[in-house]
Amino acid sequence: MSISPLVRHFEGLGKVPIQLPDVVAEFRRRLPNSTIRVTGVNLPFSVLRGAHYNYVHTPHKDGTLLPVDVTQIIYSVQQPIEWQKLVVCKELIHVFDDTGIETDQPDEVIELVKKLSGELPKTIKSGGLQWFFDELAQYQAMAILFPFGLREAINGKKADPEAIAKKLELPIEAVNFVMADAWKTLRDTIL
Amino acid sequence: MSASENQLLSFLFDEGRELKNLKFFPGPECASSDQLYEAAHAAISAAIVIENANMIPVGSEKIVSVAEFVESL
Secondary structure: OOOOHHHHHHHHHHOOOOOOHHHHHHHHOOOOOOOEEEEEEEOOOEEEEEEEEEEEEOOOOOOOOOOOOEEEEEOOOOOOOHHHHHHHHHHHHHHOOOOHHHOOOOHHHHHHHHHHHOOOOOOOOOOOOOHHHHHHHHHHHHHHOHHHHHHHHHOOOOOHHHHHHHHHHOOHHHHHHHOOOOHHHHHHHHH | OOHHHHHHHHHHHHHOOEEEEEEEOOOOOOOOOOHHHHHHHHHHHHHOOOOOOOOOOOOOOOOHHHHHHHHOO
């Protein structure tokens, strides 16, 4: 499923900053059969800012009923709110991952970890593309949280990026990325 | 297979849950697979026992229209 309708939805609200409870609600509304849990953990973000963990409970022997399909959106509460927002939005986007890019086999987990940690080169020549879509989701999250209409309205006004970041509650790195000349082309490509 | 790799894979595949998808947002100091395996295991095992499934980060900035936002800069 494309995230373009979601991006357009929040673009159309014409209000900023985009509020994460509204984003989570919109994902849940579009996936009524999924259980989406958002949980903050009190762990350092230096190595891991967040994770998307989707699993199915295997039946218990005693027949206890459990949720069939659970998605855990996990983030470190030790990072600033602007990073928490970007991380949670990015991890939510993976609920739309097609089966071909899901990480559901042991060898895929190993490859993903090694590529994200830099132990293996990020190449499309061999192996899966889970790492690519993992990183792509960061940019898709920026497209949701930083409406393009706002970017166009700001562009050329010499506004202070720090002020934009503070008011949008987004990392300064994300604001600089979206305000860069290449963003329009990238955005058009990934949506 | 390192101990941390084995620990995460055992957790993901051998404890009554079937993995469907896993993705990560590495932090700025992530420099080895063992670091990421350990951090992932710690984060996931902590998260699944938290009863509150709605810990959504909420900002404090006032919500305004795009026009008001631009005007305020």
